[in-house]
Amino acid sequence: MSLPDPFRELARRFPADRFLTDRTELFVYECDGLPVHRQPPAAVVLCETRDEVVACVKWCAANEVPFVPRGAGTGLSGGATPVRGCLLLDLNRMRAIRKIDARSRYAVVEPGLINVRLTEAAKPHRLMYAPDPSSQTACTLGGNIAENSGGPHCLKYGVTIDHVLGLEVVLPDGEVVRLGGPIADHPDHDLVQLFVGAEGTFGVVTEITLRLTPDPPEVRTFLAIFDSMAKACRTVTEITRSGIVPVALEILDRRTIEAVEASVNRAGYPTNAAAVLLVELDGFAAGMDEEERAIVAMARANDPIELRSARDPAERVALWKGRKGAFGAMGRVDTDLYVLDGVVPRTALEETLEKVYEIADRYRVKVSNVFHAGDGNLHPNISYDGRDADVTARVLAAGEEMLRACVAAGGSISGEHGIGLEKRDFMPLLFGEGDLALMTGIRDAIDPEGIANPGKGFPDRRAKRRKARA
């Protein structure tokens, strides 16, 4: 495999097993969790230290080579999909926990650390890292920062951005900046906020200071199984209206239930179930009994087929199992899966879902829904055969229309999976020209050469220039 000359010079600084240029090796990096977009990188480097990242980014800047950071590649919007000719910076080997300060409740970690590892390490101190994407056993904290990820428990605890105290970032010119710090009201905390959700377009995060949350003393989980989606949605609306704030309010629809039941995560749902509502409460035992009674009464009033509750951790894990494995289980329905991510006001859940099913029928695609009902975050999952170009085109068109339906209902085009490649062209649906100009203006100020994950989040205006040069 012949590499462009300057790459060879960079390659010399790394051992061969951390600088990958073989065609076979590059091939497997051509997509992330959204395999509709594919592009192999020019080279992959597995970085182990910040200084290595700096060296790579500086080299990219000097040679006008774009770079794309990559965590576990579980992203669902093409954020880590390589761009043509890029250097892919894989951060999985930077996975140390540098510090856990139990008294001040924060942790300092490297970006390649897997989300759930932090909670495991904090557990002996009776602490946890609250944001828990369903991919938490695999996704990296660096990826979470870049996507501002949410999770089932974020209804009460807030999403990633609410838990980031400080960042160390290698800017697109190779300069290192430290933003924020362990103290929550650090003077430059606002800059931290700007970098969370930047999808790697503002540089590479090389160290993260995160807030840890006390383990709740008591957790209660219930599952209400309904024979119609409307009943489940109505229960959600009633719970939120009552003022009770559960940690999680999740819904699985019929097709998801069927797929889950066929997978290793089978949860034993009845076959006539059309919607499963999962509710979790946490906090102090005092007062919880009352909340529990109120929620059970609301579910009962909507005529469930079955109510289940879990009081010990093992039972809880079982109730959650089906939910957490839902995306993967959809792999059984067809060869490929397109996971959409849109937000609607909670009051519009039911009607938007109807619309989603209707759109799916019209485009003749198979859709299933599993979603964070508590914050109106819908995840229509379209199962399809990506080898068929016509089917793929219909899937993408249906997806776009579903997102438009979310916007029309007063919602947004991304709850937690980011914009990436997938939705960059939909940005104008939400934002006016002025907003977009401001956003791109900020990005251009941070990345004037347009080499940091170009083309993600916004259309890549420099792509043409680069191509002309290549």
Place this chain on the structure above:
Amino acid sequence: MSRTKQRLSEYARTLDCVHCGLCLPHCPTYGVTSREADSPRGRIYLMRGWAEGRLDFDTGADSHLDSCLVCRACESVCPSGIRMDEMMESFRAERPGGPRVSPLGRFLLREIIPNRRRVAAATKALELYERSGLPGVTQRVLDRVAPPLARAHAMRPRIEPRTDAIEPGSTWKPTGVPRAKVGLFLGCVAAEWLAPVHRATVKVLLGNGCEVVVPESQTCCGALHRHAGLLDDARTLLDRNARAFPADLDAVIVNAAGCGASLTTPFHDSDSPGANAAAPRATPYRDVAAFLHELGWTAKTRPLRRRVAYDQPCHLVHGQRVPAHVVTDLLQQIPGLELVPLAGSERCCGAGGVYNLLQPTMADAVLAEKVDAIVRSGANTVVTGNPGCLLQLRHGLRDHAIEVRHPIEVLADGLA
């Protein structure tokens, strides 16, 4: 799609993967290299890419598929239900140039292993060699001239004494009316090299009221042949075994997890002639621990002072889905025995059949992690129910005062 069909009969299986990445942290080889191509998702992507004609393997490029341990940890966590064993089996059999087995490997697999007398003769030779004082010299020479061979040499099994070996053709009756009648599956080299394990198995089965028959004509399970892609050979062996065991048995007891997984997994290269002919499910093969757990422990016990950690063989937990508690529940029947938790007990030890001989560098890296966890557990005995894992852990722990035993041996020690 006819072309892809030709290239990989398990092509359809590769489509089960939705590229979610949930398997990555569970894959031992990815844990070592962090390279996507060494992960389950990467390997499936490679096989799919190759089957679809999007990728051609240059020389050596399929090394990432050879470096798969087929430990099947990915299968246990994949919500999409992928089957790595089937894909690997079909890939290794059908890749360009066919199965990649050295002439020596082929000779051993075809001429020695399926033949009990030849295995016994080879074992005798090994024992003579061991007693001769030559091994020390050989090791020193190999260390200098051929490090890979030196490693294989250092890993050679220490053959355990075969006094009271369980002979093929024997029958064992418990006192009183038998609770069950079972067959004992001996395997190929295990019968010769790990005789105490079979002895202990019979002892524990008798103690729990089972009648045990050991049919003469049984043979190797064929797992190694399948790993290597020699599917027809494996099928022949499976047929021979199916005929060896009488029809009136409640179970055929297997005490080697790797053999058990292979014996209970049907062939999936459904395109090749004679596929599924052996119908392995027809013979009621059962893992010894799973069988005893279900039967219920009734034997009298005596106390054992031991701190025991259980390391789960991949082909038991992932291959046969026998959870850890099945084994630890049994161990708990022995009074005084203290079980200590072992971090990552569901992770591979790097043995992988003969993987440790074919891919020594990767196997060593995987093993190092395991040894570390065992030492940290504070156990003085580690138990694991598979010959390959026993040998691998004994090799890894050779400088530590930690015993490596089959759980059935510890259970036998605890019989009153």
